[in-house]
Amino acid sequence: MIDTPARRREIIEILYFADDYVKIRPLAVRFGVSYATIRDDVDVLSLSYRISSQTGPNGGIKLETKRKNLRFLDPDETAALLRIMYIVPEEERVYIRSILRDLALIDDK
Numbered sequence: 001m002i003d004t005p006a007r008r009r010e011i012i013e014i015l016y017f018a019d020d021y022v023k024i025r026p027l028a029v030r031f032g033v034s035y036a037t038i039r040d041d042v043d044v045l046s047l048s049y050r051i052s053s054q055t056g057p058n059g060g061i062k063l064e065t066k067r068k069n070l071r072f073l074d075p076d077e078t079a080a081l082l083r084i085m086y087i088v089p090e091e092e093r094v095y096i097r098s099i100l101r102d103l104a105l106i107d108d109k
Contacts, residue, residue, distance in 0.1 A: 001031070001032050001033070002031065004041070005104065006075075007031050007033070007041060008041050008044065008045055009072045009104070010031075011027060011038070011041055011042070011045065012045060012049060012063070012072070013072060014027070015049075015051065015061065015062060015063035016063055018062060018063075020058075020060075020062065021054055021058065021059055021060030021061060021062045022060045022061055022062060023059075023060045024038050024039065024042070024060065024061060042061055048101065048102065049063060049065075050063065050064035050065045051063055051064065052064050071103070072103050072104065073099075073100075073103045073104040077104075078100065078104040081096055081099060081100055081104070082100070084096065085097070085100075
């Protein structure tokens with residue numbers, strides 16, 4: 001089973017490349033987690049991304065705004081930014097934290 005940040009990154013990638021609504025139950029099966037876990041993931045992701053939902057047989061969730069060439073950081077890139085963050089001046093760390101939140105889907109502590 002993959003960790004929460006990686007699962008959320010994959011959910012956003014799936015939504016980004018989907019042409020229509022994505023069902024939550026198949027996402028839960030794909031990641032080996034409960035329906036409620038995927039709902040929680042979507043709630044958290046909705047704080048940073050415009051995700052809409054629709055009920056009914058043709059419903060599901062979808063990403064409303066799609067940026068061209070959207071790409072997320074891989075684990076090595078994320079680790080490199082985390083290392084760099086602690087050598088830059090404190091007042092500039094906010095930019096790296098923003099990149100990590102948006103492109104690595106993690107919150108630095």
